[in-house]
Amino acid sequence: MSFAAFLLLLSPTPQDAPAPQPHAMPGEDPVDPYKVDPHNAGATPFAGDGMARAFHGQAGIRRIVDRFVDSNFADPRIGEIFMNQDKVRLKRVLFEQFCFILNAGCTYTGRDMRTAHKNMGVQQGDMNRLVENLQAAMHVERVPFAAQNRFLAKLAPMRRDVVER
């Protein structure tokens, strides 16, 4: 038997394999189906390439998102909300969202903010803490302060879809 045929034997049959999620990366948990729409990102992108440059392009955005997500998971105040959530997916879609909004050349394929944060019980204090973690990650990447604040101002209105009252 050829090596390729042997591998085929080992692979799960189509009936066993869960339906692949469009856009998902290896290691992600499946999520309930939803419609992919750029509006799901919750904000319109900046014009021009100034913001993308301030964040050091896709590589810089990737570093910020990785650090930001890790700090949220490790956070003594809000880490509990992230516990048992899919970090692989969160890093991917959050990168897409930031990259899309910063006009750095990405499409957002994640869920809308209301659906993504439904029944999570997020309070205003949690949101403040998350913003502090984002500020710290942008600071490490040396994003100029004015650009940090322009970006935070884009995210601020999403509060109404994230925070529960």
Ligand code: HEM
């Ligand atoms: C403007 C503020 C926020 C933005 C832009 C944002 C963005 C996102 C995005 C893009 C996703 C992934 C959506 C998807 O999987 O399709 C997500 C999921 C998540 N967010 Fe946020 N988020 C915000 C605030 C918060 C806050 C304040 C918390 C809690 C302190 C939080 C906790 C989570 C958790 C735990 C998930 C994972 C949900 C899951 O996998 O089912 N988020 N968020």
